[in-house]
Amino acid sequence: MSSRRSLAFPLSTLLLFLLASLTSPLLNAAPADDLLRLHQLRLATQKSLGDFYMYNGMEGDQRYARMIGESLQEGQAHLDGLGEMPGDASRALHTQLQNGWQSYRSGLQAVMEAMRRQGYTDLQPIADLAANNQRLMAISQELYQKIQQESGFSVPPLTQKSREQSLLMQNIALDYASRSASVGTSFFGGGEERAIDELVGEFASQLDNLSAAQQNTPQISAALGSIETKWRYIEKSLRNYNENTVPFLISKYSDSIIEGLEGVAAQYAAGQQ
Known part of the structure; x- marks a missing residue:
């Protein structure tokens, strides 16, 4: 009985050590993965607007319509892939980002539809779209910094x-x-x-x-x-x-x-x- 008792402490310590060594990389991977997704979301956001300008300048070239659709799909996938935020401030920014993305995506789809329907779009919706883009980029940049601050990962x-x-x-x-x-x-x-x-x-x-x-x-x-x-x-x-x-x-x-x-x-x- 005493020999069993003497083995119990070292075994439990070993199990805790193994658990910590296995979970630590996973915990470190979470902010790293989320920061990569957030960065790729930012790239997709900018590319979608750039491709819209190409679509507009080339009078509705369908190759750019497809590229815009792909960027929006990629952006949505990166946003959906974000995990649990590490703190209150990042959670609040994450909510702002989700709302901002939906607003931007809807605005881009609306101007695309206007161009399909009438062959052109007014300047004001494009100005609004670009303003939405800037707000989205600002929120995502702030969230990128906040995740690092709250998680301790750089x-x-x-x-x-x-x-x-x-x-x-x-x-x-x-x-x-x-x-x-x-x-x-x-x-x-x-x-x-x-x-x-x-x-x-x-x-x-x-x-x-x-x-x-x-x-x-x-x-x-x-x-x-x-x-x-x-x-x-x-x-x-x-x-x-x-x-x-x-x-x-x-x-x-x-x-x-x-x-x-x-x-x-x-x-x-x-x-x-």
Whole structure:
């Protein structure tokens, strides 16, 4: 009996240790996964508006109608995939985000329907849509920060820089599409009223910084090299956005650059950088 009793304490301690070691990564994974979903929701939100400007500028080209539908589906899936928020403030922001997303989605679908029905849409609904977009981006950015504060989990620095590059590229593409569609910068949905050449300069500088990071593996360096090749191909057109606009080219290459950057961010995250 005494031998059984002496074994009981070490065994229970071992079980607690194993339980803690198994659940700890799961607890850490939850905010990391939610932050990735939230980031991807932000990308989908911006892409949907940029593709609407392409749809508007190219007089209802159905390829962009399909792309808008895909972005809305992806955004909804990322939003639905968000788990339990870590605190009261993030829960409140999560509710705001859900309401804001539904408002934005409904507004985008309404202007799409107006264009299908009458071949054009008034400027005011587009202005309202862009304003909804900006509010949604602001709420999602605040929630992204709040999840980290309340959970105690921080996105690794190089992962974060890669994600910021993706969003910056998406915002540049959105700005370029709005100008090409003659919608005007007043309807730019990126959340910051900055000259496009300033954004282009920032992207180029930050891409150089990522490429120079000492933590880069050969695979990451190769991926960044491929991104840089694509970037150099469109950089001149972006800087000279008032001359010979090429919205289709910018849209196509920005999608490819963002896909590459998201792959780099995933590699950084796997290496916790």
